[in-house]
Amino acid sequence: MTQVVITGTGLYTPAHAVDNEALVKAFNAWAKAENDRHADAIAAGEREALEYSSSAFIEKASGIKNRYVLDADGILDPQRMRPHLPERGNDEPSIQCEMALDAARQALASAGIEADDIELVIVACSNLERAYPAVAVELQQALGAGGYGFDMNVACSSATFALETAANAITSGSVKRALIVNPEICSAHLNFCDRDSHFIFGDACTAMVLENDAVARAEERYAILGTRLVTQFSNAIRNNAGFLNRVTDADPNALDKLFVQEGRRVFKEVCPLVARLLCAHLASLELGAEDVSRLWLHQANQNMNDLIARKVLGANPGPEQAPVILDRYANTSSAGSIIAFHLHRDSLVRGDIGIICSFGAGYSAGSVVMQKA
Numbered sequence: 541m542t543q544v545v546i547t548g549t550g551l552y553t554p555a556h557a558v559d560n561e562a563l564v565k566a567f568n569a570w571a572k573a574e575n576d577r578h579a580d581a582i583a584a585g586e587r588e589a590l591e592y593s594s595s596a597f598i599e600k601a602s603g604i605k606n607r608y609v610l611d612a613d614g615i616l617d618p619q620r621m622r623p624h625l626p627e628r629g630n631d632e633p634s635i636q637c638e639m640a641l642d643a644a645r646q647a648l649a650s651a652g653i654e655a656d657d658i659e660l661v662i663v664a665c666s667n668l669e670r671a672y673p674a675v676a677v678e679l680q681q682a683l684g685a686g687g688y689g690f691d692m693n694v695a696c697s698s699a700t701f702a703l704e705t706a707a708n709a710i711t712s713g714s715v716k717r718a719l720i721v722n723p724e725i726c727s728a729h730l731n732f733c734d735r736d737s738h739f740i741f742g743d744a745c746t747a748m749v750l751e752n753d754a755v756a757r758a759e760e761r762y763a764i765l766g767t768r769l770v771t772q773f774s775n776a777i778r779n780n781a782g783f784l785n786r787v788t789d790a791d792p793n794a795l796d797k798l799f800v801q802e803g804r805r806v807f808k809e810v811c812p813l814v815a816r817l818l819c820a821h822l823a824s825l826e827l828g829a830e831d832v833s834r835l836w837l838h839q840a841n842q843n844m845n846d847l848i849a850r851k852v853l854g855a856n857p858g859p860e861q862a863p864v865i866l867d868r869y870a871n872t873s874s875a876g877s878i879i880a881f882h883l884h885r886d887s888l889v890r891g892d893i894g895i896i897c898s899f900g901a902g903y904s905a906g907s908v909v910m911q912k913a
């Protein structure tokens with residue numbers, strides 16, 4: 541039987557770091573200016589004054605202390621409150637292709653292979669820069685990869701869904717090597733004027749090389765023992781941006797064309813869904829909590845991750861067992877669990893078992909159980 545292995549990973553981290561203090565300062569300056577602008581209406585009781593944000597709340601409610609973004613200046617400008625990413629011409633590389641190239645080259649180097657060894661390129665992320673041509677096809681050409689490529693979007697679960705897709709392509713014999721990249725520009729879909737969520741997201745891009753074990757060259761390999769995916773429709777995380785916006789005569793700048801969530805509901809509904817998925821997946825592989833050395837969980841909220849890890853492992857996990865990267869990176873959507881895998885796997889030894897787990901909009905959740913070979 542074909543064994544699929546992960547042989548390389550890469551991570552692109554944007555140059556601009558924004559800590560909670562800087563973000564809150566910009567939000568509060570914007571909120572004060574709005575309140576000043578509407579002072580009469582507020583005094584007349586016709587309008588509620590905007591409340592201020594606080595770093596202490598953000599860290600306590602989410603665990604986030606910092607995020608990396610493609611453009612900090614636009615986000616931190618109270619007159620703008622959104623990144624500024626100038627439009628690129630058709631003859632220039634797209635932003636997502638550029639992010640992906642950096643992460644992909646690292647992943648290829650760690651797998652010890654060349655770009656033309658790759659036969660399948662999947663760009664999997666929450667937001668794609670354009671409708672077509674696929675960013676994956678642009679990346680395929682920019683890298684010099686062979687075969688074919690396509691884009692896919694399963695929001696925060698894009699990476700795990702792509703892992704199953706790529707693993708199946710290798711198992712079927714269709715390709716021997718695949719590259720998955722997750723270029724997330726979450727700062728572009730985030731409403732920085734929404735006190736409830738302005739702190740949630742950051743930008744990053746991850747990459748992974750998957751290979752048929754029989755052709756892999758890298759010494760460090762993670763054998764995929766199984767994948768399991770689940771979806772369950774919910775409006776609790778939603779973004780109505782889409783190509784029909786122009787023709788429905790809806791306001792294309794309306795706030796529902798950005799990320800909107802009911803955070804409490806997400807917390808309550810998604811934790812049990814994910815815990816059930818992971819426990820059932822382990823059981824189907826005849827594994828128990830005691831067999832799991834590491835949980836590389838989706839990085840959205842620290843309290844959520846603690847709860848899921850407790851439900852799956854039966855005890856509070858140490859930082860080694862369920863590594864945290866959301867304190868530095870915030871929620872980078874599909875890239876989050878892969879950043880955790882990329883940065884926190886060195887201490888594993890041969891035979892150790894770990895799970896990459898995603899969850900998010902859809903709802904969607906994915907589990908990839910791996911063993912260090």
Ligand SMILES: CC(C)(COP(=O)(O)OP(=O)(O)OC[C@H]1O[C@@H](n2cnc3c(N)ncnc32)[C@H](O)[C@@H]1OP(=O)(O)O)[C@@H](O)C(=O)NCCC(=O)NCCSC(=O)CC(=O)O
Nearest residue numbers: 593594597601602695696735736803804807840841900901
């Ligand atoms: C968003 C949250 C951090 C919010 O934390 P809480 O639920 O504890 O907080 P809350 O909204 O109930 O608010 C509690 C109190 O704090 C106040 N409050 C809200 N925002 C504040 C701020 N910025 N500063 C100070 N106070 C604030 C509220 O008004 C309220 O006040 P009062 O008490 O006076 O009423 C959390 O709910 C969360 O992370 N949920 C899970 C979200 C998640 O994982 N989403 C997935 C994202 S989608 C994803 O990952 C990507 C994808 O799928 O694409």
